[in-house]
Amino acid sequence: MATNTKMAFSRRAFMRTTSLAGGGMLIGFNLFQACKPQVKIEPPVDLSNLDYKDFNAFIKIAENGVVTIFSPNPEIGQGVKTSMPMIIAEELDVAWKNVHVVQGKLDTENFTRQVAGGSQSLRQGWDALRQTGATAKQMLVNAAAARWGVEASQCTVSEGVITNPNGETLGYGEVVTEAAQLEVPENVTLKKPKDYKIIGKDAQNVDIDEIITGKPLFGLDYKTEGMVYAAVVRPPAFGQKLTSFDASEAKSMPGVLEVLTIGDKARKLIEAQPNIANILSTSDKVVVVAKTTWQAFKAKESIEAAWEDDVKMESTEDHDKVMNELLDGQEFNTMREDGNVEKAFAEADQILERTYEAPFLPHNCMEPMNFYAHITDEKVHLVGPIQTPAWKAGAVSAMLDRKPEEIELEMTRQGGGFGRRLYGDFVLEAAEIADKIRKPVKVVYTREDDMNDGIYRMALKYRIKAGIKDGKVTAYHLKEAAVNSNMYGLIPNFFPAGAIENYKVDAAVYKSNITTGAWRAPYTNFLAFAEQSFFDELAELMDVDKVQMRIDLLKKVDAEADERIQYSPERMIKVIETAVEKSGWGTKPSNVYQGFVNYYCHNTHVAEVADVEIENGQPVIKKVTCVVDCGIVVNPLGALNQIEGGILDGIGHAMYGDFGFENGKPLASNYDRYRLIRMKEAPMVETHFIENEIAPTGLGEPTLPPAGGAVANALKAATGNRLYKQPFAKFPELLKPKKQEIIG
Amino acid sequence: MPTYQITVNGVSQSVDVAADTPLLWVLRDHLDLVGTKYGCGINVCSACTVHVDGTAMRSCTMTLEQVEGKSITTIEGLSEFGEHPVQQAWKEIDVPQCGYCQAGQIMTASAFLEGNPNPTEDEIKNAMNGNICRCASYNRIYRAVEKAAENMR
Ligand code: FES
Ligand code: FES
Numbered sequence: 001m002a003t004n005t006k007m008a009f010s011r012r013a014f015m016r017t018t019s020l021a022g023g024g025m026l027i028g029f030n031l032f033q034a035c036k037p038q039v040k041i042e043p044p045v046d047l048s049n050l051d052y053k054d055f056n057a058f059i060k061i062a063e064n065g066v067v068t069i070f071s072p073n074p075e076i077g078q079g080v081k082t083s084m085p086m087i088i089a090e091e092l093d094v095a096w097k098n099v100h101v102v103q104g105k106l107d108t109e110n111f112t113r114q115v116a117g118g119s120q121s122l123r124q125g126w127d128a129l130r131q132t133g134a135t136a137k138q139m140l141v142n143a144a145a146a147r148w149g150v151e152a153s154q155c156t157v158s159e160g161v162i163t164n165p166n167g168e169t170l171g172y173g174e175v176v177t178e179a180a181q182l183e184v185p186e187n188v189t190l191k192k193p194k195d196y197k198i199i200g201k202d203a204q205n206v207d208i209d210e211i212i213t214g215k216p217l218f219g220l221d222y223k224t225e226g227m228v229y230a231a232v233v234r235p236p237a238f239g240q241k242l243t244s245f246d247a248s249e250a251k252s253m254p255g256v257l258e259v260l261t262i263g264d265k266a267r268k269l270i271e272a273q274p275n276i277a278n279i280l281s282t283s284d285k286v287v288v289v290a291k292t293t294w295q296a297f298k299a300k301e302s303i304e305a306a307w308e309d310d311v312k313m314e315s316t317e318d319h320d321k322v323m324n325e326l327l328d329g330q331e332f333n334t335m336r337e338d339g340n341v342e343k344a345f346a347e348a349d350q351i352l353e354r355t356y357e358a359p360f361l362p363h364n365c366m367e368p369m370n371f372y373a374h375i376t377d378e379k380v381h382l383v384g385p386i387q388t389p390a391w392k393a394g395a396v397s398a399m400l401d402r403k404p405e406e407i408e409l410e411m412t413r414q415g416g417g418f419g420r421r422l423y424g425d426f427v428l429e430a431a432e433i434a435d436k437i438r439k440p441v442k443v444v445y446t447r448e449d450d451m452n453d454g455i456y457r458m459a460l461k462y463r464i465k466a467g468i469k470d471g472k473v474t475a476y477h478l479k480e481a482a483v484n485s486n487m488y489g490l491i492p493n494f495f496p497a498g499a500i501e502n503y504k505v506d507a508a509v510y511k512s513n514i515t516t517g518a519w520r521a522p523y524t525n526f527l528a529f530a531e532q533s534f535f536d537e538l539a540e541l542m543d544v545d546k547v548q549m550r551i552d553l554l555k556k557v558d559a560e561a562d563e564r565i566q567y568s569p570e571r572m573i574k575v576i577e578t579a580v581e582k583s584g585w586g587t588k589p590s591n592v593y594q595g596f597v598n599y600y601c602h603n604t605h606v607a608e609v610a611d612v613e614i615e616n617g618q619p620v621i622k623k624v625t626c627v628v629d630c631g632i633v634v635n636p637l638g639a640l641n642q643i644e645g646g647i648l649d650g651i652g653h654a655m656y657g658d659f660g661f662e663n664g665k666p667l668a669s670n671y672d673r674y675r676l677i678r679m680k681e682a683p684m685v686e687t688h689f690i691e692n693e694i695a696p697t698g699l700g701e702p703t704l705p706p707a708g709g710a711v712a713n714a715l716k717a718a719t720g721n722r723l724y725k726q727p728f729a730k731f732p733e734l735l736k737p738k739k740q741e742i743i744g
Numbered sequence: 745m746p747t748y749q750i751t752v753n754g755v756s757q758s759v760d761v762a763a764d765t766p767l768l769w770v771l772r773d774h775l776d777l778v779g780t781k782y783g784c785g786i787n788v789c790s791a792c793t794v795h796v797d798g799t800a801m802r803s804c805t806m807t808l809e810q811v812e813g814k815s816i817t818t819i820e821g822l823s824e825f826g827e828h829p830v831q832q833a834w835k836e837i838d839v840p841q842c843g844y845c846q847a848g849q850i851m852t853a854s855a856f857l858e859g860n861p862n863p864t865e866d867e868i869k870n871a872m873n874g875n876i877c878r879c880a881s882y883n884r885i886y887r888a889v890e891k892a893a894e895n896m897r
Pocket of ligand 1: 781
C-alpha cells in the first residue's frame with residue numbers, strides 16, 4: 001500500500017549531539033529527509049548563540065532532566081506543536097509533563113519542509129521523530145551503562161530514569177554530559193505501538209495556559225521597543241493601479257509619522273520571479289506609518305487615492321459565463337483516462353449529467369494578516385505568522401538583494417491559516433516598507449484589507465456525467481473548470497478512479513487577475529461535495545442502496561495494480577461500514593433525515609453522516625457522525641478538535657460562504673456581509689476512530705471536504721431538493737421542507 | 745488630545761488619545777494588554793470582548809468616554825493565574841484550535857454565567873452566538889460553558 005512513507009535514515013546524517021556550555025546535551029536533528037547533512041557544531045555550544053544552520057529541530061536535555069523540544073513546524077491551529085513533540089517524547093521515554101515545547105526559528109538554508117499545509121507535517125515527520133527520540137534514548141542508556149560497567153542491553157528505562165540489573169538508577173540529567181560525547185548509534189529499536197505511553201493519550205494544546213490567560217502569542221501581539229505601525233492603501237479592485245493620491249490630511253493627523261509608497265521592489269521581484277505575480281499586485285500602494293494601529297488605520301481612511309483600470313475588470317458573472325463555456329468546450333487537459341468514456345456513453349442505457357458550482361472564498365483567518373520587519377544594514381529581522389517561512393525568507397532576500405544569512409525569520413503562533421498564510425505577500429509588504437523607513441514596523445491589515453486583498457479559493461465548477469448499462473455504472477467523466485488553476489497531483493486518481501472501467505478526468509482553466517491559491521483542502525473542498533451528491537443521485541436513478549452502491553464500486557478497485565491509486569478500498573469500506581453502524585443509518589425515526597458520504601484525501605479515509613431535522617418549518621443540521629481512519633492517533637484530544645473543526649468549517653462554507661466580484665471589486669469586506677458559521681448553526685459532531693497500527697496521517701483537512709456533501713444529501717432527504725450550487729443558503733426556496741412536513 | 749481616566753483590571757490609568765480611539769486599541773497599543781483581540785472592528789465578531797462593570801461588551805467600537813468611571817476587565821484581569829472556572833473549563837475541555845478568538849469567547853462566557861449560573865442548551869447557544877470562531881471550535885466551546893457552569897455551582 002502506498003500510504004506509508006518509507007525513508008532511509010543514516011543516523012549520522014540526520015542527527016548530531018553535543019554538550020552545552022551551561023550543562024546538558026543538545027541533539028540537533030533533521031526532521032525531514034533531504035536536509036543537508038554537513039554538521040559543524042563543535043562542543044561545547046551555547047544554545048543562545050546557535051543558529052539553526054545545520055538542523056531544523058533540536059532537543060535539549062538539561063542536567064535537571066527537563067527536556068525542551070524546539071518544534072520547527074509552524075503552528076496554525078492544527079496541533080502539530082503538540083503532536084510532533086509527543087512522538088519524540090514517546091521514543092525518548094520521558095514523562096510528557098517534563099517536556100517543554102518551543103517554536104523553533106527558521107533555518108533559512110537547510111530546512112526542507114518547515115511548512116504547515118496539506119496535512120503532511122505529521123505524516124512526513126513520523127519516522128524521523130521516532131528515530132530521533134529512540135537514538136537519543138540509546139545514547140543516554142549507553143552512557144549510563146558505561147558508567148556502571150554493564151551492558152546497555154541489560155538496562156531498562158522508564159520516564160527518564162535508567163535502571164541497571166542491580167536496581168541502581170540514573171536520571172537522564174545525570175548522564176547527559178557523558179552521553180553527548182558518545183558516537184551516535186546506527187541501529188536503534190523503536191517501540192511497539194502496544195507499548196506507547198504518550199502516543200494515543202490525550203495531551204492538551206501546549207500553549208493552553210498562555211491562550212486562556214491572553215498572553216502575547218500571535219503575530220498581532222508582537223512588539224519591540226520603538227516599533228511603529230503601518231496601514232496600507234491597496235487597489236480597491238483587482239486590475240486597478242494607483243495613479244495619484246493626496247495624503248495632506250493624513251500627514252496632519254495625530255501620530256502619523258510618514259506617508260510613502262511601495263511597489264518598486266515588488267515589481268522588481270516579479271520581473272525576476274514571474275510566478276510571484278500570481279500573488280502580488282503590480283500597483284503602487286500608499287503606506288501610512290503611525291505610532292499606533294488605530295492612528296494608522298484612521299489616517300489610511302483619509303487618503304484620497306485615484307486608481308485607473310489597468311487591465312480587464314472582472315465580475316462574477318463573467319467567470320460564470322466563461323466557466324460554462326469551458327465545460328461546454330473541448331479545451332481540456334486530460335488528467336486521467338481509462339477505457340473509452342465516449343464509447344461507453346454511446347452504448348449506455350441511461351446517462352446522468354450534473355453541474356456543480358462554487359464561488360470564490362476568502363480565508364478569513366481570525367487574526368488578520370500582519371507581519372513585523374526591522375531592516376538595518378546588518379540584518380533583516382522578520383517576525384510573524386507565516387506557513388512557509390523559508391520560501392518567504394528567500395523571496396525577501398531576492399527582493400531586497402540581501403544575503404540569505406542576513407535574514408532572520410521568526411514564527412509566532414498563527415491565528416488561523418487555512419492556506420492564506422502560505423503566500424506571505426504580507427511578508428514582502430512588511431519588508432519593502434521596513435527597508436524604506438528603517439524602523440521596526442508592523443504591517444497590520446484591517447479586516448477589510450484581509451478580505452479584499454485575499455488569495456482566494458478560486459471559483460470553480462464540476463460537471464459529472466455517468467453512463468449506466470445493465471444496472472452497472474460503466475462510464476464516469478469528470479470535468480473541472482476553474483479560475484486560475486486546476487486540480488493537481490493525485491486528485492484525479494481518487495475514488496471512483498479504479499472502480500469504473502471507462503473513466504476520465506478533464507480540466508480546463510481560465511486565467512484571471514484575481515489572486516487565488518490554496519484554501520483548506522484545495523479542490524477536494526468542493527469536489528467531494530460534487531461527487532458525493534452525484535453518487536447519491538446516481539443511486540436514486542439506479543434505484544439501488546446508496547451505501548451499498550459505494551461499497552460495490554470500492555470492491556471493484558484493485559489498488560495494488562495501479563500505483564496512482566492511493567486510497568485503500570479496504571480501509572474505505574471499513575470506515576463506511578463503521579459509519580453505518582455508529583450513525584444508525586437507515587434505522588432512524590422518520591423525522592430524522594440522513595445524508596451519507598465517504599471520502600479520501602490527504603491520506604486519510606473518512607465517512608460522515610449528517611442528521612437533519614425540521615424545526616419551526618426549517619431544516620436544521622443536528623448532528624454529524626464521523627468515522628476516521630488516520631492510522632495511529634497520536635493525540636486523540638487534538639485530533640478530535642481538528643475533526644470537529646474541519647466538519648463545521650466545511651458545513652459553514654457550504655451553507656453560507658459566498659464571495660464574488662463586480663468590476664474587480666470584492667462584494668463583501670467584513671463579517672457583516674460575509675457570513676461565517678456560528679454557534680447556533682453548528683451541529684454536534686460525534687467521532688469514531690478506526691484503530692490500527694498504520695503510520696499516522698494528518699487531520700487538518702480530510703474531514704472538511706465531505707461535510708458539505710453529507711449536509712446536501714441530508715437536505716435532499718428532508719426537502720426533496722438536490723443542491724448543485726454553493727452556498728446553499730443562497731437558495732432559500734430549495735431549503736423548504738417537503739410538503740407533508742409543513743402540514744404535519 | 746484629551747486625557748481619559750479609565751480603570752482596567754483594577755488599576756486606574758490615564759491615557760491621552762484622540763476621542764474616537766476605540767477601547768480595543770487603547771488596551772492593545774497603549775496599555776500593552778494584547779489579550780483582547782481585533783477581529784472585525786465593526787461589532788460583529790466579538791473577538792474584542794471585555795467586561796465593563798461586569799457586562800460583556802465589544803471593545804472595538806467603544807470609546808473611552810463611554811467607559812470613563814466604569815470598571816473594565818480584560819482577559820488578563822479575569823483571574824491572576826488563569827484559575828477562573830471558565831478558564832479552567834476551557835483548559836479541561838482543551839477548547840482552542842488556533843486560539844485567537846478564545847479570549848473573547850471566555851470573556852463572553854464568564855459574564856454570561858455570572859448572570860445565569862444554570863443555563864439551558866438554548867441559552868448557552870444564544871449567549872455564545874455573537875462570538876465567531878473561524879476554526880469552528882463550537883462543539884468544545886459549548887461543552888466548556890456547560891462544564892464551567894458545573895464547576896461554578
Ligand atoms: S473586533 Fe470587535 S466585534 Fe469584532
Ligand atoms: S480557535 Fe481559531 S478562531 Fe477560534
